Amino acid sequence: MKLVTAIIKPFKVDDVKEALKGLDVQGMTVSEVQGFGRQRGHTEVYRGAEYTVDFVPKVRVEVLATDADVDSIVDAVVTAARTEKIGDGKVWVTEVGHVVRIRTGEMGEDAI
């Protein structure tokens, strides 16, 4: 079992969601996050005083995947979230040791 984590541009959330639905993914979790990558932040000016804003708003998408599905999920996220401009974000995959569905008590890949 794997956890797919993606940091994407906020306005790409719908595209990624639709792409994952198209793969019959059973669930996803999104959260609003802030950070920087190579894009870095931007500057803002208030009454002539300039400030740098280091952290850019992003959305983190998390999807649990079976080993068989993980590559297609990563491909779908990358395709849906790509604008080819700086700041598109990243996707990474981590190993998951144990999963339980709280309502039924199902475990492992049955719980995904």
Next chain:
Amino acid sequence: MDSGNTAWVLVSAALVLFMTPGLAFFYAGMVRSKNVLGMLMQNFFSMGLISVLWAAVGFSLAFGDGGGFIGNFDFAFLRDIGTGDLALPGYVDDFALTIPAIVFVAYQMMFAVITPALITGATADRLRFSAYAVFIGLWLVMVYSPVAHWVFSPTGWLFERGALDFAGGTVVHINAGIAALVLVLVVGKRKGWPREAMPPHSLPLTLLGTGILWFGWIGFNAGSSLGANSLAGQALLNTHLAAAAGLLGWLFVEKLKDGHPTTLGAASGAVAGLVAITPCAGFVGGMAPIVIGFLAGSLCFLAIQLKFRFGYDDSLDVVGVHLVGGIVGSLLLGFFADTEVNSLGFDGILLGGGAGLLLDQLVAVAATVVYSGAVSFILAKLIDGAIGLRVSPDDEAAGLDTTQHAETAYNLGDFGSMGRIGS
């Protein structure tokens, strides 16, 4: 008495009252979200305390018959104000009121309320609420009422000298602006300023407040004609045009210097134009308000940079906008005043009146700066010594909302973590 004039001044009183909540939101949008309620509270509190003090002694000290410097206690607790056709001291002949004295009391009350509230923008984020309450109460009696007497009352020494101030360039804006400068020097800069970013938490609130101020300023300036007549119309038009030109002037310089026209710049420029036209509103005509507004907008934009050069933390630029804007307007009146517009005024330099008016305007500006600056400094030092002007460093870090008022402005996305204490 004239019912039309009375109706207009009654409406104007309501318009000016509305400016203080407008100012509250203008400022509150510019502070960080932990200090929003502190800012709103300081402004709303002025509507409470100053109104009561005005009825008790403030009006009598400003408009009573005590000589050139200050009124007296003849009208304390509004004695005799509601009875018959009371003639206020000095309001005779050309200056005879055509509205009941009690309407004038109410109208002037709203000016008294907003003036100390203007100061709150400078000391934002660090003033102890109790110290603020004591300061504005004493300041009304010892600074606002005397200066209002000098300039507004026909028995005041600056009025008799011939200095002109239609609606409060000196009494309201220079007065509050210099008090703000003195107060920030005594209370000190915010922790982290100017290195740490302290950006506005909600510019939409600031623009909403600006709209309310702009709207209410019609009552402030056009109401100061104390009549429903063509002079009120002139003052209304001047006020609006100066706000419009101020907005353009600020954005013009801002775009040249920083590259972007900002919404905060538009709001600030409009307010700068309104401040500068306040002393001039019923004394100038033609295109003068556009020139005055545009100059005020561009000069105030440059003036707000001074705090970084000289290192005083005027948080929301009360000095740069109100002190500088008030001085710009008061002095430009020495150039643009026109007796064709108002026969009770004088001609300025551009209208062939010579430099006499400009000199009187300079005297009025200097007197207000020196007197208000000195007394505000003494009051600030006394209060600082007695109870402390400033919150503790921990409270400053946590914000005024929770530490001074035990409230939070925005309870969004709360996961039910609050539980009631007690039964």
